[in-house]
Amino acid sequence: MARLEPVPDEPVAVAELDDERALVIADYHAGYEVGLRYERGVDVPSRADERRTRLCSLLERTAASRLIVLGDLMHAIGDPGGAERGELEVLFESLPDGVSVTLVRGNHDGAIEGWLGTGYEGFDGSGNQDGGGTVEGELGGTQLRITDGSGVRLDGLGCCHGHTWPDRSVLEAGIVCLGHEHPTVRLEDDVGGARVERVWLRGRLDPDPFRERDDEDYDGLPWLEGDADPPEVVVVPAFNDLAGGTWTNRENQSFLAPFLPAGLDSTESYLLDGTRLGPYQRV
Structure with missing residues (x-):
């Protein structure tokens, strides 16, 4: 595993x-x-x-x-x-x-x-x-x-970029990891100062958008049938610190992946130093 x-x-x-x-x-x-x-x-x-x-x-x-x-x-x-x-x-x-x-x-x-x-x-x-x-x-x-680009499964790790729907093999893994979003949070203080920090997003995949897609390639996936827990999902921050990103804690910010944010369930954000910020929508 x-x-x-x-x-x-x-x-x-x-x-x-x-x-x-x-x-x-x-x-x-x-x-x-x-x-x-x-x-x-x-x-x-x-x-x-x-x-x-x-x-x-x-x-x-x-x-x-x-x-x-x-x-x-x-x-x-x-x-x-x-x-x-x-x-x-x-x-x-x-x-x-x-x-x-x-x-x-x-x-x-x-x-x-x-x-x-x-x-x-x-x-x-x-x-x-x-x-x-x-x-x-x-x-x-x-x-x-x-x-x-739809990804590959390496042992129990499903790897995809996130700009397209994942391959079935990726969704059969215990952990699905993706990039593309460059996830960040905008943090503000009481006097109006603000900074943007890169973050990790970590939680579970929500089955709903994958069921709604009605893709025959996904037929029989146990977690879509309710017979198993969905895979863990990890959205990886951009390695390039100049590249900007999605402000995951701001309303009306569009995610880039076709299955996000609807595909995120019980997902929390973490700073690079490991600080847990809590549910990504409420940071």
Whole structure:
């Protein structure tokens, strides 16, 4: 049975799978600063070195043999530019020896294997921008597996990005984890000061939106039939601290995942340092 525990003061978790330990992250958004410049005209110095150093340090600290990325490893929705490619190539060359990577394709990762296809063993260069199938290969000496955006089950851990409905195999896991939301809370004091903090959301999946979807792929799931408890759900904060996010405790804030917030039951929010804030709607 899988276990998933956040690393204190970091937007990452350690997953204890059947035969290995994995570090779980979401929304790395390599090249985000370039995107800010072109999309919004905001000039922010690159933090690529800082992101890479922090991630590699966490892999070593946790003795993880696998890195699981819950989507949006890169930021460009289509073909990435030179700075973004360079950041990812250096990242993969810098990962600790023996660490493999599983990337659940996010909505920003649509063409990622297309540009990996030239000169990287195992990639066919087709792009597969519809998100279909699984692609495997090697980048910078690191084994890389890119799965469909609807997710993959790794032992008892269901991994998806959250921009689409999860695959049945994900919903058969004891724990379902996703990114995409970049969950945050806006905290205000009595004199009008405010700050925004990244948070974890943790609770149970509510069966109702999955029943209402009436998807034959979900037929027979015990927890949809009322014969078992729903899986635990964990919404992972964005690794990239520039990327903004959903203010989960503000009214009229739209969630991004098609099954949220309706799919959240008894869900509480936690700061990165582990502080329990209580039910996410009432923080």
